[in-house]
Amino acid sequence: MSNELVNLEGLSERDKERVSGMQELLGYVGTSGYVAAQERVAERLGLSVRSIQRLLQRWRADGVSGVIRKGRSDRGKSQLSESWRAYILETWREGNKDGRRLSRAQVYVRVRAHASEQGMESYPSHMSVYRMLGPEIEKARRKERVGSIGWRGNRLKIRTKGGIEIDVDHSNQVWQADHTQVDVLVVDQSGEVLGRPWLTLLVDSYSRCVMGIHLGMEVPSASVVCLGLRHGILPKRYSGAYGLVHRWGTYGVPSYMYTDNGKDFGSSHVEQVANELGIVLCHRRYPSEGGIVERPFGSLNSELFSSLPGYTSGSVEKRPKEAESEACLSLWQLERLVVRYIVDSYNRKVDARMGDQSRIVRWEGGCSGALAVLGERELDICLMRRESRTVYRRGYLQFANLVYRGDCLGGYGGEKVVIRYNPRDITTLLVYVEEDGKDVFVARAHAQDLETEQLSLAEAKAMSRRIRKQGRLVSNQSILSEVLSRDREVSRIHQEKQQGSKPANEQESPSIAKSIVEPGSNKDKEGRLPQAMQSQTQEQDSSELTAEQLLLEYASSSSSSSSSSPSSSESSLKETNDDDEGVIPYDQIPDVEVYPIDELRGGRIGRW
Numbered sequence: 001m002s003n004e005l006v007n008l009e010g011l012s013e014r015d016k017e018r019v020s021g022m023q024e025l026l027g028y029v030g031t032s033g034y035v036a037a038q039e040r041v042a043e044r045l046g047l048s049v050r051s052i053q054r055l056l057q058r059w060r061a062d063g064v065s066g067v068i069r070k071g072r073s074d075r076g077k078s079q080l081s082e083s084w085r086a087y088i089l090e091t092w093r094e095g096n097k098d099g100r101r102l103s104r105a106q107v108y109v110r111v112r113a114h115a116s117e118q119g120m121e122s123y124p125s126h127m128s129v130y131r132m133l134g135p136e137i138e139k140a141r142r143k144e145r146v147g148s149i150g151w152r153g154n155r156l157k158i159r160t161k162g163g164i165e166i167d168v169d170h171s172n173q174v175w176q177a178d179h180t181q182v183d184v185l186v187v188d189q190s191g192e193v194l195g196r197p198w199l200t201l202l203v204d205s206y207s208r209c210v211m212g213i214h215l216g217m218e219v220p221s222a223s224v225v226c227l228g229l230r231h232g233i234l235p236k237r238y239s240g241a242y243g244l245v246h247r248w249g250t251y252g253v254p255s256y257m258y259t260d261n262g263k264d265f266g267s268s269h270v271e272q273v274a275n276e277l278g279i280v281l282c283h284r285r286y287p288s289e290g291g292i293v294e295r296p297f298g299s300l301n302s303e304l305f306s307s308l309p310g311y312t313s314g315s316v317e318k319r320p321k322e323a324e325s326e327a328c329l330s331l332w333q334l335e336r337l338v339v340r341y342i343v344d345s346y347n348r349k350v351d352a353r354m355g356d357q358s359r360i361v362r363w364e365g366g367c368s369g370a371l372a373v374l375g376e377r378e379l380d381i382c383l384m385r386r387e388s389r390t391v392y393r394r395g396y397l398q399f400a401n402l403v404y405r406g407d408c409l410g411g412y413g414g415e416k417v418v419i420r421y422n423p424r425d426i427t428t429l430l431v432y433v434e435e436d437g438k439d440v441f442v443a444r445a446h447a448q449d450l451e452t453e454q455l456s457l458a459e460a461k462a463m464s465r466r467i468r469k470q471g472r473l474v475s476n477q478s479i480l481s482e483v484l485s486r487d488r489e490v491s492r493i494h495q496e497k498q499q500g501s502k503p504a505n506e507q508e509s510p511s512i513a514k515s516i517v518e519p520g521s522n523k524d525k526e527g528r529l530p531q532a533m534q535s536q537t538q539e540q541d542s543s544e545l546t547a548e549q550l551l552l553e554y555a556s557s558s559s560s561s562s563s564s565s566p567s568s569s570e571s572s573l574k575e576t577n578d579d580d581e582g583v584i585p586y587d588q589i590p591d592v593e594v595y596p597i598d599e600l601r602g603g604r605i606g607r608w
Contacts, residue, residue: 015068021045022059022067084124092133104133160282171366174205175254176293179220183301185310185327186334188459190482193327200228203293207363208351210296210342211250215335216424217458222267223385230379242336248343250363252371256280260290296346304341332454377441380420380430389419397445400426400460401474406445423457449476453483
């Protein structure tokens, strides 16, 4: 075959090289240079000497057809079954939602685990998985815009819609904020489903640390943005009920707040607050540049929300049928779980961009010098919801069908005051008076009979509607009855879970039975008031009116109620202002913080 003329036309370059190599090698057969020629041809073709010897044997037996590569009839077609194709694609797409990043290697690990669970001996190789995901990865890369938010070396650079370029090099320089609707149904104090709450997050761009949150039933708005910002700015303390292992040690005022172009972030109220706090508002150029703040949403959903009762998933079509029947978490219970996850898990984890530093460690290391701490009253005036109310005689207020009483308000009877409140807990109001165009803090007002309870605005409205349908008067006592009824039901459910098959009537402990309040009554089965109401009743003066009597009095009273001179309580007002408007020195944080006695008594530490 050494002298045979071979037509190389139509062959690939690789096959042409093989044919020419065999022709060259045949010229050295039987000579002393044959071994050297074998090594030379093998090196040129990228094969071993043994492979060259086998090629030469096939050349002698079959000619050109023995050395050229045979093409497969199904070349370019996937050999994976439809079930495996569907599983691989679904795993990849689910793992890359909401800012999460699942690599193709991680998909292959899940393929092996799935095959093991199903008892399959054969499953797709890693190269088959990689080839199949190639088009998906390329499609995702094409969607990423050139020049989007990214890193230059070890430094993050942000470009805003207004043309500002920010080199992020320290903590509290740029905070990012966004909202999402939590995929968990929550219930009110009476067990009725309220719906899915909204979660607002503020994340530090430098450390990826979650700085503040707001969880509530209100749709995203300027006031919700401001409440979340207020939580992020203030030092955070939580009572033992949260079960935290670590502190949520972040606080401070950012230099920039980087958000999307939603109306809530661009409202005049948010702009006014930002101007007063010295924060520059800036917006993303493209929606895809919100990955830093969207990452925690994905982690919360996959690691926390998906394991809770009442989980709905992100799709209405995929919503479990039992979601509403299983829903049992109140807004406060969900908030405690979210706080615990952020403080003890998310902020303590190492971010992929940080190397071996956890998010909280990087935030602490990125703080330059002492951080300014604003007083709570300054932030109250800027951030909390604001409404006007009239003070009734003896220092009473009415809001959300509830009666409130505050110290030092007796001297403002008949006058208009400004109230500010957190919609997540309306059992306490902050009362102000307008002086020279400014709001001056006067006192706190507490909902009568509910001082030790927790009640959101959404829950209060739902309870009021339910009480009206029953033909009863909406009052503090009827609301308290609803709250205690819900607490009793929650205790019963917990006992059923602990005691298993015992009848429900045997599970109720004496302490719970004593707190059962009949509808429309303040007394339990033994004719006694609940413990919280007993202590409040003992403290109240016998001359004070009950909440129901006050409601009836308000209905018939005119706006010309008698009022006392405000000067009669000047000393007590001054004393209250001195306690509430103090700024916490930096050297006392995080080890020491002073709380007003009524917040300690009401157990509301860390929620305002």
